[in-house]
Amino acid sequence: MNRILEGKPLVILGSMISPHVFAQTEVVTKSETPFLVGATNAKVTMQGSKWLFRTHVHDGQLAELIPEYLVKTLGKTRPGIMAVADDYGLGASKGIQAALAKLKVSPAAVASYAPSDKDMSAQLLEIKDKDADSLILFGRPADVTLVIKQMNDLGIKLTTIGNASIVAQTTLNNLSAAEADGGYAIGGMIPQTSTDAKIMDWSKRVQDKYKVPADNFTVSYYDTVYLLKSIIEKVGCDKPAIRDALAATKDWKGMLISYQADGQGDLAHTLGIYRNKGKTPELTGPIKESGY
Amino acid sequence: MGQLVVNGLALGSIYALVALGLLLIFNTVQIVNFAQGQLLMLGAFIGISCAVTHELPVAMAWAITMVAMALVGIVFMVLVYFPLRGRPAFLVILTTIAMGIVLENLALIVWGPLPVSLPSPVRGPPVRFAGVVVSMHQIFIFATLAVILLLQFLFLTKTRFGILMQATAQDLHTARLVGIPVNRTIAVAFAFGAVLSGIAGLLVAPIFLAEPTMGGSLGLKGFVVSVIGGFGNLPGAVIGGLFLGLIETFGARYISSNFRDAYAFIVMIAVLVAWPRGLFGEKSSEKV
Numbered sequence: 001m002n003r004i005l006e007g008k009p010l011v012i013l014g015s016m017i018s019p020h021v022f023a024q025t026e027v028v029t030k031s032e033t034p035f036l037v038g039a040t041n042a043k044v045t046m047q048g049s050k051w052l053f054r055t056h057v058h059d060g061q062l063a064e065l066i067p068e069y070l071v072k073t074l075g076k077t078r079p080g081i082m083a084v085a086d087d088y089g090l091g092a093s094k095g096i097q098a099a100l101a102k103l104k105v106s107p108a109a110v111a112s113y114a115p116s117d118k119d120m121s122a123q124l125l126e127i128k129d130k131d132a133d134s135l136i137l138f139g140r141p142a143d144v145t146l147v148i149k150q151m152n153d154l155g156i157k158l159t160t161i162g163n164a165s166i167v168a169q170t171t172l173n174n175l176s177a178a179e180a181d182g183g184y185a186i187g188g189m190i191p192q193t194s195t196d197a198k199i200m201d202w203s204k205r206v207q208d209k210y211k212v213p214a215d216n217f218t219v220s221y222y223d224t225v226y227l228l229k230s231i232i233e234k235v236g237c238d239k240p241a242i243r244d245a246l247a248a249t250k251d252w253k254g255m256l257i258s259y260q261a262d263g264q265g266d267l268a269h270t271l272g273i274y275r276n277k278g279k280t281p282e283l284t285g286p287i288k289e290s291g292y
Numbered sequence: 293m294g295q296l297v298v299n300g301l302a303l304g305s306i307y308a309l310v311a312l313g314l315l316l317i318f319n320t321v322q323i324v325n326f327a328q329g330q331l332l333m334l335g336a337f338i339g340i341s342c343a344v345t346h347e348l349p350v351a352m353a354w355a356i357t358m359v360a361m362a363l364v365g366i367v368f369m370v371l372v373y374f375p376l377r378g379r380p381a382f383l384v385i386l387t388t389i390a391m392g393i394v395l396e397n398l399a400l401i402v403w404g405p406l407p408v409s410l411p412s413p414v415r416g417p418p419v420r421f422a423g424v425v426v427s428m429h430q431i432f433i434f435a436t437l438a439v440i441l442l443l444q445f446l447f448l449t450k451t452r453f454g455i456l457m458q459a460t461a462q463d464l465h466t467a468r469l470v471g472i473p474v475n476r477t478i479a480v481a482f483a484f485g486a487v488l489s490g491i492a493g494l495l496v497a498p499i500f501l502a503e504p505t506m507g508g509s510l511g512l513k514g515f516v517v518s519v520i521g522g523f524g525n526l527p528g529a530v531i532g533g534l535f536l537g538l539i540e541t542f543g544a545r546y547i548s549s550n551f552r553d554a555y556a557f558i559v560m561i562a563v564l565v566a567w568p569r570g571l572f573g574e575k576s577s578e579k580v
Contacts, residue, residue, distance in 0.1 A: 085550055111549045116509040118500035121299040122544035122552075142407040142503060149499070153418070153427050154295065174409040174501055211404060 005031050010237050011228060012036070016056065016217050018044055018087055025049050034243045036228070038220050041091055045264040053246050053265045055227070056220040057188045059088070061271060061289050062163055063095025066136060066186050069273060069287070070161050071103045074184070076134035078108045080127030080158070082120070082147060084139040085112040092138045092163070108132035113143065120147050121154060128156050137162035141170040152179045163187050167274040167281035169213035177278035185274045186287065188216030189256035193274065193283040199255060220268065223254035227267075260292065294424035296541050302430040304537020305437040306496055310514030311521065311529035312444065313488030319461045319524055320481035321373060323384050327392035328489050329511020331368070334395055335361050335490025336502035337403050340410045350413045354494055358487050365486025366479050373482070392507065399504040410497035433495050440488065441530055448526075457481060509553070516560045522573025532571060535559075 001024045004012060011034040014021055018041035028035040029049040036053050037044065042060030045052060070076050081096055083089035089112065100107055108130040111123035124147070127135060135158045137147055144165040151158070164187025165171055172180055191203045191214050202222075206214040227249070228242070235241035249261040257270040269292035273284040314328045325331075338360050342353035372391050376384045412429040419426045448454035460467040460477045468474045492510070493502070500506070517536050521528030536556055543555040563571060 113544075113549055114553050116505075117552060118496075118506075118509075119299060119303045119541065122296060122541045123549045125295055126545050126549075142501060145407065145501060153425065153499075155418075155420075155425050170406050174407060212406060 001027055005033070009033060010232075010239065011242060013221065013224065015039055016221075021052075022047070025052055028052070032243075033239060034246060036224050036246075038217050038224075041087060042095065043091075045266050049265070050247075051243055053261070053267060055224045055259065055267045056217060057268045057271050057289075058266065059092040060095055061269070062138075062186055063092055064099050065271060065287055065289070066161055066163075067096055067099040067103055067105070069184070069186060070134060070136065070159075071100070071105055074134070074159060074161070076159055077105050078132055079105070079134040079136050080109045080111065080130065080132035081107045081136045082111045082113070082123055082127065082138070084143055085114050088140075089138050096136055096138070107136075113139075113147075115140075115143070117143070118146060119150070121150050124151055124154055124156055127158075128154070132158060134159040134161065137166065139163070139165055141165045141168040144168075145171045145174045148175060148179055148183065160184065161186070164190060164216050164274075167192070167276060168215055172276070172279045172281070175279065180276045180279045183276045184284075185276075185281070186271055187274075188220055188268065189270070189272045189286075190214075190216050190274070190281065191219055191256065193272070193281055194256065202255070219255050223259065227252055227254070227259060257286070294422060296545055297538065298424055298426050298430065300538035300541035301534055302433050302499075302537070303541060304517075304534035305433045306492055306510065306533075307513045307517045307536055308437055308530040308533025309440065309488060309492035309495065310510055311517040311533055312440065312526060313485040313492070314511075314514050314518055315524060315526060315529055316444070316488065317481055317485040318518075320457055320478055321464075322461075323373065323381060323388070324515065325368075325485065326385060326388045326511065326515070327368070327372075327395060327507075328485070328514055329507030329509070330392040330395040330399075331361070331364065331486050331489035331507070332493040332496065332510055333399060333502065333504060333507035334364060335486075335493030336410065336497040336506070337399055337408075337493075337504075338490070339494045339497060340403070340408050340502055343410055344408065350411050353410075354413060357490050357494055361486045361490030362483040364490075365483040368486060369479055369482035373478070392511070396504050396507065403502075403504065405504065407501040407503040408497075409501050410494065412498040429495075429498055436491065436495060437530065440491070441526065444526060453477070453480065513556055516556045518570075519560050520563050520570055522567075522570030525570070525572040528570060528572030535571075 014035050014037035016038035018039040021037045021039040021044050025047050029051050035051050038056035040058045042058045045054050081093055083093035109127045113120050137160055161184035164185050166183040166185035191199050203214045231242055231245040235245050247261050249259055249267055252259045259267040261267050269289040271287050273287050274281045275284050317325050335357055339353050339357045342348045342356050343350050372387050414428040414432045416428045456472050457477050459472055460474055517532040518529050521532030539555050539559050540552055544552045
């Protein structure tokens with residue numbers, strides 16, 4: 001980051017990995033450069049930096065909305081929780097447990113797995129043995145794929161809800177239709193469910209050019225670039241003016257959602273609820289963070 | 293309980309296969325190949341290229357992978373072992389670590405970072421008894437491990453080439469003096485060791501998916517298993533592998549899933565404290 005700052009950039013597009021952002025925030029803040037990130041740890045925007053903005057939904061929002069949807073809409077009251085044991089997953093797991101407590105629901109079991117783990121059967125069996133009626137799953141596409149596969153192999157049938165990894169193209173590519181079917185996800189908006197010809201064409205071009213499917217992060221960073229473009233066209237190449245304009249963002253229409261800045265620097269407050277029909281994610285509906 | 297045993301043994305069988313490849317090379321040239329896990333990853337991706345990308349029958353993909361891995365093993369020997377032969381062992385070991393990193397990055401360039409699945413060579417509904425589910429692929433893993441262990445034992449003890457390999461392992465210089473084709477013997481060890489890793493990769497990819505970084509953890513577990521079993525002891529490696537698979541699975545279920553990886557190293561340290569040569573390690577003496 002110091003090397004990037006030596007080049008005196010007008011703005012910095014930062015990482016989607018929270019530990020990277022935690023490590024860089026102080027030096028970027030001192031440089032008084034607008035810092036736009038997609039990192040999802042809720043605490044990223046709680047560091048008190050006036051120069052840091054996030055254009056992706058965060059784990060704090062998911063931790064509130066996933067339990068709420070599971071309990072109030074799907075009627076499940078004894079979920080098992082399983083999350084990847086790193087900063088990303090464990091932070092979310094704590095938030096989910098707190099949100100469940102607010103709903104007066106106790107999880108049947110709370111389990112985790114190391115990012116390098118390949119066999120999650122012991123954790124799944126614990127959740128099954130403790131009579132869970134559903135599973136809240138929080139991880140990255142590769143490990144979420146393994147959890148869903150192993151659940152299927154073990155004959156464990158639980159309503160599964162989690163972050164956007166459940167509907168990520170990488171996950172769906174490695175699951176059969178029967179394995180993927182019925183999984184719920186709440187997360188940043190993904191382009192796969194859109195019927196808009198422009199968005200479908202954009203997704204195809206991303207896939208063709210980068211050989212990976214566009215996901216919620218691709219959408220978020222793409223929107224970030226155009227949001228910046230619109231601000232720079234309006235206020236010019238002036239860092240404080242760009243920062244102020246970002247902080248004043250209101251109803252800026254991106255590819256799939258509108259962005260609105262809150263007092264902490266979070267700009268994304270609309271999430272998607274998805275359900276896999278076979279290997280195809282379907283948008284059940286957008287859901288907004290309370291207050292938006 | 294029964295399900296945990298089955299899953300622990302299936303996981304342990306994979307560790308055992310990695311360890312068998314590792315020990316074959318170690319027993320011949322006394323070098324620990326820390327790139328064994330990356331060779332496993334390479335085997336998985338070669339299989340995927342054949343079976344998924346080029347849509348070849350899975351059996352043919354297996355055959356091609358084994359031949360390719362034998363060649364990879366020989367190339368590995370030429371690039372890593374031969375140039376450093378006779379130098380301090382740690383230099384060769386460091387080079388195997390470096391080679392592992394190179395292989396991982398090559399895989400990233402060639403196959404990309406996303407995880408990919410490989411179809412299992414066996415299909416069919418899982419076997420169920422007393423509430424325990426055993427998939428056909430798990431049965432295939434157990435069978436493959438048993439067959440490989442038997443073939444390896446027969447090869448090393450009943451064939452002329454196997455006996456030559458054992459002679460080379462005991463004393464490389466004397467083996468050369470008595471006319472044993474040492475280089476050819478070492479080449480076979482590297483080829484066979486790489487093939488075993490490739491087979492482990494082909495077995496892992498259908499259940500755990502393949503990705504460029506998959507080899508690091510599995511290779512390390514293969515090393516731990518070798519130490520637990522008694523370095524150099526083939527049946528010890530298999531028993532160590534199965535033991536570790538069970539420990540990890542039961543530990544994750546009844547103690548905490550947070551420390552699953554730590555169990556391997558705790559067990560290794562505990563075994564070394566109690567039995568410094570591992571569970572089945574033979575006493576050895578060195579002439580001074």
